[in-house]
Amino acid sequence: MRPEMSGQSGTRVAVAGFGRLASDVTRGLAALDGIEIVGIARRQGADQTIRVGEALVACYRDVGTMMRETRPDVLLEATLPEFAMEHALGALASGVRPVVATSGVSDRDLEELGRACADHALGGVVAPNLSVGAVVLMHLAAIAGRFFEHADIIEYHRDRKADAPSGTAVHTARLMQRARQGTFTRVPTRTVTVPDVRGGEANGIGIHSIRLPGLVAHQEVIFGGTGQTLTLRHDAMSNDSYVPGAALAIRHAMETTGLTVGLGTLLGLER
Template identity: 40%
Template sequence: MGQEVVKMIQSSDNLTLVRGISRSQYGKDVGEVAGIGPIGVTFTDSLDEVLAKDRPDVLVDFTVPDVVKKNMELAIDAGVRPVVGTSGLSEEEIQELQELAKKKGVGAIIAPNFAIGAVLMMVFAAKAAKYMPHVEIIEMHHDQKLDAPSGTAVKTAELIAQEREELKQGHPEEKETWEGARGAYKNGFRVHSVRLPGLVAHQEVLFGGSGQMLTLRHDSLNRESFMPGVKLAVEKVMELDRLVYGLENILDL
């Protein structure tokens, strides 16, 4: 994702890359690592140093769940606006970050998915759940993903739960002979995670009704699919003075 962000920034007239942050690529030219040739911008291994010396407007973070919250706190404290695609933050952690952003008056965006089509799928799923409350989510990702369920599935489930009262689905005497066979439980419905090589990011939301099925599906076939959403978030975060959770909140829907 970092490589695709670099390519997107370099192809944009209104964005300028000032620094890359990576321990493993320290000192290397960011463009060479991204596969587009040297661009005269190098990697450092210190976020504190970048925030203090380079003074960026926006920090784009696609790291890992263990460090993303601290990265966001450092950025917000420094008056730098984080745009985050790393998933795995808990509801409590997001609330804490929202309070910090509000206190500092600094814009921030956390997006479980930057693909516009995936955001539309989530919004449409929430609308459908009003009329077809029997639902299950199946999300499928590459086998190097660290969190399950995915941020997209979590956000989809949260949106559905806002529009649908809790409904216990399935047979009341249903039993799992293998633990976890029915997936994770959320407000009466189930969420299933698949991890396999060859996948990128895919999700189906299945709705069942009397004599009918509705399937909403989104497929990201490569990471370039996320870049229009990242660019939009980088631009829109400059207009915010609070933390926004979900790309749907900055789209005209």
């Protein structure tokens, strides 16, 4: 027998993944009016309950079983890039609106998810970054990129982050390219003595991924022009920074039809 869920009413949210991101965000969401956490799935999760605020929430090993048993309105997907699409498409097939926080969703996956949202006439959100400050940084970077031909993105994350570069860095480069009338150009180096020292590249923009213990989530965008540079930087000091954005994405998925990509659209910063 699964335990009784909390008596609160509101949007029923099931959470796939309960790692560093989801455990903090779930606790933050549970404290908000109008959101009820009805299930949590993680690989080591069967036959347990997890205390989330005042409530005991059932924990599942399998996301599909969780959705069948808890009948959520929204699936907050925060596992690993290799599972995000399967969980999001499975949610839509069950009539559940996906909010994908997991990074690394490709453009091709976005197209597939967009079609699935339209086919099922349901809302869905893919938010490579749920931090409002980081999304504002992306917006400002897109504006600044119109005036500078050269730019590098440096993203800093904790040592155990599974993927590189971060979804936020890739999305930032995408927005910068979209806003710029023209191309970004990488400044060449004649002699490179340490392999890969100039970092990777997306849309003509250099991307550098720093992984170190002690970091949370940080990003700089540095623009270079004649006799000047411009640096934009955002620092997330804790995972609490993701809670307001997650709540906004959940509300948006409930109130709209079709796929929305990026918190910037929800904040009215992107089209």
